[in-house]
Amino acid sequence: MLNFIVRRLIYLVPVLLAVSLLTFLIASLLPGDLAYVILGDQATPEKVAALRHDMGLDQPMWWRYLSWVGQVLQGDLGRSFRTGQTVLQAVAERIPVSIELMLLAEIIGLVIGVPLAIACAARAGSAFDRFMTGGAFAMLSVPSFLSAILLIYLFAVELRWLPATGYVPLTEDPIANLRFFVLPALTLALAEWPGIMRVLRSDMIATLQEDYISLAKAKGLKPSRILFVHALKPSSLTLVTITGINIGRLIGGALIVESIFALPGIGRLLVGAIYTRDLIILQGVVLLVASGFVIMNFIVDMLYAVLDPRIRHGHA
Amino acid sequence: MNGALLSIQDVAVELPTPRGNLRAVDHVDLTLEAGRTLGVVGESGCGKTMLSRAILQLLPKKAKLTGRVMFDGRDLARLDPESLRELRGRDLAVVFQDPMTSLNPVLTIGTQLMETIQEHLELDAPAAKRRSIDLLTAVGIPAPEQRLAQYPHQCSGGMRQRIAIAIAMSCEPKLLIADEPTTALDVTIQAQILDLLAREQRRRHMAMILITHDLGVVAGRTDEVAVMYAGRVVERAPTPTLFKRMHMPYTEALLAAIPKLETAPHTPLPAISGRPPDPTRPLPGCAFAPRCRYAAGRCHQAKPDLSAAETAGHFYACFHPIQMAEDVGA
Amino acid sequence: MATLELSLPEEVEQPVRRKRGLGLLFWFAISWIVIIFAVAILAPVLPLQNPVDMDMLERRAWISTEHWLGTDGLGRDELARLIWGARVSLTVGLCAPLIGLIVGGALGLLAGYFRGRFETLVVGSMDVLLAFPPLIFALAVVAYLGQSIPNLTFILGFLGIPAFMRVSRAATLTLARREFVIAAEALGATHARILLRELLPNVFLPLFAFFLLGVAVTIVAEGSLSFLGLGVPPPMASWGSMIGEGRESLEMAPRLAFLPAFAMFVTVLAFNLVGDTLRALTDPRQGAL
Numbered sequence: 001m002l003n004f005i006v007r008r009l010i011y012l013v014p015v016l017l018a019v020s021l022l023t024f025l026i027a028s029l030l031p032g033d034l035a036y037v038i039l040g041d042q043a044t045p046e047k048v049a050a051l052r053h054d055m056g057l058d059q060p061m062w063w064r065y066l067s068w069v070g071q072v073l074q075g076d077l078g079r080s081f082r083t084g085q086t087v088l089q090a091v092a093e094r095i096p097v098s099i100e101l102m103l104l105a106e107i108i109g110l111v112i113g114v115p116l117a118i119a120c121a122a123r124a125g126s127a128f129d130r131f132m133t134g135g136a137f138a139m140l141s142v143p144s145f146l147s148a149i150l151l152i153y154l155f156a157v158e159l160r161w162l163p164a165t166g167y168v169p170l171t172e173d174p175i176a177n178l179r180f181f182v183l184p185a186l187t188l189a190l191a192e193w194p195g196i197m198r199v200l201r202s203d204m205i206a207t208l209q210e211d212y213i214s215l216a217k218a219k220g221l222k223p224s225r226i227l228f229v230h231a232l233k234p235s236s237l238t239l240v241t242i243t244g245i246n247i248g249r250l251i252g253g254a255l256i257v258e259s260i261f262a263l264p265g266i267g268r269l270l271v272g273a274i275y276t277r278d279l280i281i282l283q284g285v286v287l288l289v290a291s292g293f294v295i296m297n298f299i300v301d302m303l304y305a306v307l308d309p310r311i312r313h314g315h316a
Numbered sequence: 317m318n319g320a321l322l323s324i325q326d327v328a329v330e331l332p333t334p335r336g337n338l339r340a341v342d343h344v345d346l347t348l349e350a351g352r353t354l355g356v357v358g359e360s361g362c363g364k365t366m367l368s369r370a371i372l373q374l375l376p377k378k379a380k381l382t383g384r385v386m387f388d389g390r391d392l393a394r395l396d397p398e399s400l401r402e403l404r405g406r407d408l409a410v411v412f413q414d415p416m417t418s419l420n421p422v423l424t425i426g427t428q429l430m431e432t433i434q435e436h437l438e439l440d441a442p443a444a445k446r447r448s449i450d451l452l453t454a455v456g457i458p459a460p461e462q463r464l465a466q467y468p469h470q471c472s473g474g475m476r477q478r479i480a481i482a483i484a485m486s487c488e489p490k491l492l493i494a495d496e497p498t499t500a501l502d503v504t505i506q507a508q509i510l511d512l513l514a515r516e517q518r519r520r521h522m523a524m525i526l527i528t529h530d531l532g533v534v535a536g537r538t539d540e541v542a543v544m545y546a547g548r549v550v551e552r553a554p555t556p557t558l559f560k561r562m563h564m565p566y567t568e569a570l571l572a573a574i575p576k577l578e579t580a581p582h583t584p585l586p587a588i589s590g591r592p593p594d595p596t597r598p599l600p601g602c603a604f605a606p607r608c609r610y611a612a613g614r615c616h617q618a619k620p621d622l623s624a625a626e627t628a629g630h631f632y633a634c635f636h637p638i639q640m641a642e643d644v645g646a
Numbered sequence: 647m648a649t650l651e652l653s654l655p656e657e658v659e660q661p662v663r664r665k666r667g668l669g670l671l672f673w674f675a676i677s678w679i680v681i682i683f684a685v686a687i688l689a690p691v692l693p694l695q696n697p698v699d700m701d702m703l704e705r706r707a708w709i710s711t712e713h714w715l716g717t718d719g720l721g722r723d724e725l726a727r728l729i730w731g732a733r734v735s736l737t738v739g740l741c742a743p744l745i746g747l748i749v750g751g752a753l754g755l756l757a758g759y760f761r762g763r764f765e766t767l768v769v770g771s772m773d774v775l776l777a778f779p780p781l782i783f784a785l786a787v788v789a790y791l792g793q794s795i796p797n798l799t800f801i802l803g804f805l806g807i808p809a810f811m812r813v814s815r816a817a818t819l820t821l822a823r824r825e826f827v828i829a830a831e832a833l834g835a836t837h838a839r840i841l842l843r844e845l846l847p848n849v850f851l852p853l854f855a856f857f858l859l860g861v862a863v864t865i866v867a868e869g870s871l872s873f874l875g876l877g878v879p880p881p882m883a884s885w886g887s888m889i890g891e892g893r894e895s896l897e898m899a900p901r902l903a904f905l906p907a908f909a910m911f912v913t914v915l916a917f918n919l920v921g922d923t924l925r926a927l928t929d930p931r932q933g934a935l
Contacts, residue, residue: 026790220402
């Protein structure tokens with residue numbers, strides 16, 4: 001097990017290095033001189049040159065990359081030249097919102113998707129199963145900004161049950177906080193459950209054909225135990241994988257959903273940085289999000305190993 | 317037979333396939349008394365596994381079962397799911413062919429043993445654990461306590477089959493069905509597993525159905541043998557009688573296919589020529605006729621019924637029964 | 647005993663699988679795709695109003711003979727914008743996966759055929775690319791490159807390369823071991839000949855099915871970016887930007903958001919349906935759904 005973790009950790013290093021290089025290249029190679037962005041188009045060439053020198057922009061690329069990575073490793077991701085906030089401060093302020101949103105969304109998605117998958121797998125081929133698989137397929141074609149509009153129209157404009165936009169911190173008023181989170185989390189969850197359901201369903205159908213399920217039946221176990229312990233546990237590996245894969249989509253989805261519902265999360269920080277061309281924030285946030293994504297995938301791999309004894313004991 | 321533990325009456329199983337209905341089991345009658353052993357022998361595809369699944373009520377969903385499966389006075393085919401569930405694992409147990417696939421890979425051996433015990437016997441967890449350890453000891457597993465916390469992939473194939481046998485015996489079943497229990501195992505392990513089954517069968521006074529394609533396996537380990545071909549029982553006899561005076565040419569062919577220790581190595585086995593008939597296109601005559609060297613005109617037109625031979629309890633379905641001149645030991 | 651183990655598996659237990667013929671839905675999807683394409687291609691010659699002409703006196707006008715679907719928040723003809731928007735969504739939606747198909751398909755083919763170091767390199771670099779949450783990657787790059795249809799197409803296409811590479815490599819790996827390839831090798835065929843004449847035609851079908859699914863994904867991605875105001879530059883219409891603009895008038899005229907939303911949903915669903923049907927047909931290993 002330890003060996004396995006170490007091997008995966010070593011693999012993380014080149015991936016993270018490549019991620020940082022790519023982030024840096026996007027920020028550096030593409031048009032739009034940072035000094036001009038800061039000083040405005042009317043700036044005199046002398047002023048621009050001076051600022052470029054101050055910021056080290058006149059150094060060769062590889063040197064700038066190395067010094068940037070050096071700074072990042074010391075925990076210095078830079079400071080927004082518009083708000084004066086450091087990248088870390090800005091992210092720390094907003095990350096609880098994004099995490100709450102994604103957690104709620106994934107929970108709602110699992111709550112909808114898992115029982116449906118089990119119900120469909122237990123009665124594969126029935127009318128119920130076909131209806132639900134068809135519904136899930138259609139749902140996969142609904143982008144989250146579409147369901148957001150629909151939910152806002154239904155619950156905020158027509159029924160006036162829930163607020164369309166806004167945010168109250170959880171620590172201030174948990175009930176109001178949840179009310180603001182219902183629609184965004186539901187929006188994300190609507191995009192999550194079809195994938196969860198489809199994958200888990202086909203996986204469980206395959207599991208239910210296994211010999212050990214026949215043996216479990218022959219042992220006279222209760223149908224609920226066969227379904228939830230003997231069939232769901234092997235398939236829960238799939239569940240962990242799909243939850244992990246979903247994280248990438250969730251981050252992208254959160255970006256849009258936060259913008260639509262005016263939730264002050266990472267996504268909105270990023271979109272705001274793009275609108276204001278705040279390149280330092282942009283570069284820092286992209287690096288953090290991509291690294292977070294890589295590390296999440298690593299954690300998912302670990303979880304997978306914990307759940308699957310065959311991998312844990314190196315029989316993969 | 318009145319005192320029979322298991323009485324299969326006119327059982328047929330049909331499976332829908334893209335090429336039409338497949339009659340996997342074709343009107344089979346069999347009986348088994350408590351504490352006795354029955355060998356069911358035949359090639360792959362002869363319906364012996366489907367027959368065992370029919371007894372256990374574990375047929376594929378689309379399969380159609382007709383006839384009666386009387387077990388302990390009750391018809392399993394018409395039993396409600398709850399009573400069936402209580403019966404399975406407690407009175408009726410099974411060991412499948414491949415121990416690599418029949419144990420759940422993500423549950424510990426202890427869980428898989430104890431769940432059966434706790435489902436059917438009124439035992440608390442420590443008692444169930446003690447019983448599990450006793451069972452593992454009985455099937456010859458060293459350090460049983462440590463094994464309980466392990467997963468199936470940490471055991472060898474033979475070990476896993478021993479565990480599967482321990483699970484099957486955990487509630488002292490009245491009938492154990494062993495469906496090709498050694499086919500997937502190493503040759504050196506096969507005899508050990510078969511002897512273990514025979515020993516435990518006698519000790520616990522279980523009835524046992526031993527399903528195999530190898531006539532050599534049933535010789536000396538069963539009280540009675542039923543030979544199946546194309547879904548039908550074609551010959552049935554007490555084991556010694558069968559080996560002394562078999563009447564079916566098919567049984568003879570099966571016997572000839574057993575490798576014998578005394579023959580020189582690399583001697584080709586006399587295989588049965590041809591292949592079993594397409595079960596979706598039943599023949600009008602004897603299903604074995606196309607491959608049978610004794611077949612005559614009549615064999616291709618009518619199906620021979622199972623009829624009694626000169627020895628009590630010996631039945632065969634053949635128009636041209638062979639008469640064995642010599643004693644064939646097995 | 648091997649001689650006795652003849653043919654006929656005893657258990658004919660098939661995985662539960664609905665036989666999926668090309669049902670009615672498939673043909674509905676095809677017809678929708680054909681119609682939407684025809685309308686989008688013919689947009690310049692159709693008797694439509696100018697999609698960017700504003701009429702501040704006729705803002706959010708209801709359906710009339712002049713404006714068949716009414717006007718939007720800036721008094722522009724909704725029908726014209728819907729159809730011109732289809733042009734944008736379909737252009738990006740088709741061209742971007744084409745980049746992925748060509749580059750990713752080629753990389754996967756080469757990686758699956760030559761194996762070795764080259765394969766390790768390709769698979770590794772694709773892993774790095776996959777480490778970026780795609781939408782954030784697209785946003786960041788569009789933010790630097792500037793908003794335009796070619797830029798949008800390029801970046802969305804680039805993001806599709808890893809997925810196409812995987813599909814093509816997987817298909818090549820299974821094919822490369824088949825008899826006809828081994829036979830061609832034995833006959834002394836060149837690598838180029840094997841790749842182009844033997845492998846490519848066989849890899850193409852699964853790739854094409856995946857391409858259709860890619861079109862659906864790309865239309866959604868382009869819609870998301872445009873919805874955020876970071877896709878096509880205004881005043882050009884795209885379904886995503888129309889939905890984004892329609893959000894402002896959700897209380898007064900919900901149709902302004904729901905019409906493009908409906909168009910996008912049906913189009914995406916149609917591509918998903920056709921793509922999924924073709925994938926099921928070309929991939930015999932796939933289980934139920």
